[in-house]
Each structure stands twice: as structure tokens, then as C-alpha cells.
Amino acid sequence: DAGITQSPRHKVTETGTPVTLRCHQTENHRYMYWYRQDPGHGLRLIHYSYGVKDTDKGEVSDGYSVSRSKTEDFLLTLESATSSQTSVYFCAISGTTDTQYFGPGTRLTVL
Amino acid sequence: AQSVTQLGSHVSVSEGALVLLRCNYSSSVPPYLFWYVQYPNQGLQLLLKYTSAATLVKGINGFEAEFKKSETSFHLTKPSAHMSDAAEYFCAVSPDNAGNMLTFGGGTRLMVKP
Numbered sequence: 717d718a719g720i721t722q723s724p725r726h727k728v729t730e731t732g733t734p735v736t737l738r739c740h741q742t743e744n745h746r747y748m749y750w751y752r753q754d755p756g757h758g759l760r761l762i763h764y765s766y767g768v769k770d771t772d773k774g775e776v777s778d779g780y781s782v783s784r785s786k787t788e789d790f791l792l793t794l795e796s797a798t799s800s801q802t803s804v805y806f807c808a809i810s811g812t813t814d815t816q817y818f819g820p821g822t823r824l825t826v827l
Numbered sequence: 828a829q830s831v832t833q834l835g836s837h838v839s840v841s842e843g844a845l846v847l848l849r850c851n852y853s854s855s856v857p858p859y860l861f862w863y864v865q866y867p868n869q870g871l872q873l874l875l876k877y878t879s880a881a882t883l884v885k886g887i888n889g890f891e892a893e894f895k896k897s898e899t900s901f902h903l904t905k906p907s908a909h910m911s912d913a914a915e916y917f918c919a920v921s922p923d924n925a926g927n928m929l930t931f932g933g934g935t936r937l938m939v940k941p
Contacts, residue, residue, distance in 0.1 A: 720870075756836065758917055758931035759871070775930075806870055815861070816929060818870035 720819040735794040739807030747810045748790040752803040797826045829854040831932035839938040846905040850918030860901040861919045
């Protein structure tokens with residue numbers, strides 16, 4: 717298995733609070749991604765990174781920000797969580813000629 | 828722009844029966860196509876990928892998929908379903924063979940009856 721961990725694995729929070737999810741890799745891969753998974757929608761790309769401090773928006777980036785200060789870590793922040801951001805969040809990584817490998821996911825509930 | 832449509836959000840088969848999960852895509856560039864599987868409470872795992880080397884692609888666990896350009900399809904099949912195949916399956920398309928910008932379909936949940 718690719719070395720990807722996500723923390724926390726489960727989180728319950730209240731509307732309006734900030735939340736940060738962490739993705740950590742040990743593969744030294746260049747690309748890192750954050751997706752959200754919702755029933756009927758498959759996975760949708762939130763943000764991705766193609767290097768340290770290099771990030772770009774995906775399909776559903778509104779309400780989310782990211783940071784990548786080290787190759788191994790990619791953080792996803794919800795500045796002010798809303799109930800519509802209740803979802804399962806997946807991190808993925810890939811090299812320049814490799815397939816995306818996914819982390820185990822974080823289940824976030826916003827009350 | 829690229830998109831993926833998976834016909835049937837739920838498919839039920841009997842153990843030993845043929846599995847057919849449908850995927851149609853649209854892409855403005857030659858597509859690279861992927862099938863991923865997700866077992867309960869786990870992340871996604873790559874089953875197979877099409878990168879133009881051969882139209883019939885064999886993957887893990889006995890699955891295969893055939894790329895048909897004329898039908899813009901990449902259906903996933905397995906000759907004989909096993910109980911352990913019960914999972915959710917996602918088709919995805921990318922503009923490059925590294926799968927760096929995946930667009931996913933909505934997923935198909937496969938149920939296998941004994």
C-alpha cells in the first residue's frame with residue numbers, strides 16, 4: 717500500500733468552526749489531491765498540489781483552502797464549516813508517471 | 828472538458844454470474860480511463876487503466892474492461908462474480924496517462940447474492 721495517512725479519521729464539529737484535515741505521505745510523490753465523496757456524485761476534486769507551495773483549485777473549491785509547505789504534507793482547511801461540507805474526504809497522491817493512490821479517508825460531520 | 832457517466836447506481840448479480848458495470852465518457856482529448864474499487868470504509872484502489880496500449884485491459888481480481896472509441900464506452904466485466912466483489916466501483920477519465928486530473932463517475936454499487 718502507498719504510504720498515505722489522513723488525520724483525523726473521524727471528526728464532528730459545529731457550523732461556523734474552522735477545521736483542518738491533514739494528509740501525510742511517505743512516497744515523496746509530487747502531486748497531492750483532496751477530494752470529497754458524496755452519494756451519487758462519486759469523488760469531486762477540491763484542490764490539488766503539484767509541488768511545495770504550488771496549488772490550484774478543483775471542481776468544488778468554494779469554502780476550502782489548502783497549503784503545502786512540505787512535500788509530505790497537504791492540509792485542507794474549512795475556514796468556517798457548513799452543513800453542506802459534511803462528507804467523506806479523501807487525499808490522493810501520484811508521481812509524474814504513476815497512478816493516483818488514495819488514503820483511507822476522513823469522515824467529517826458538521827452539525 | 829471531460830465527464831463520465833455510470834449507468835446504474837446499483838447492480839445486483841448472483842454469485843457465479845457475469846458482472847457488467849457500464850461506463851461512458853466524453854472527452855475533448857484522447858482519454859485515459861480508469862476503474863477504481865472501494866470496499867466498505869476504505870479508500871479507492873485501482874482495478875485497471877486504459878492508456879491506449881491495448882483496447883482490452885486486464886486488471887486485478889479477474890476484472891477486465893474494453894475501450895470502445897466508437898461507443899465512447901469503457902465497461903467493466905468479470906465472468907463470474909464472487910461474494911468478495913461486493914463493493915462500489917468508480918469509472919474515471921483523465922487527459923493524461925498518469926491520471927493526474929481525474930474526473931469520476933457517480934459510482935455503481937455492486938451487490939452479490941449467494
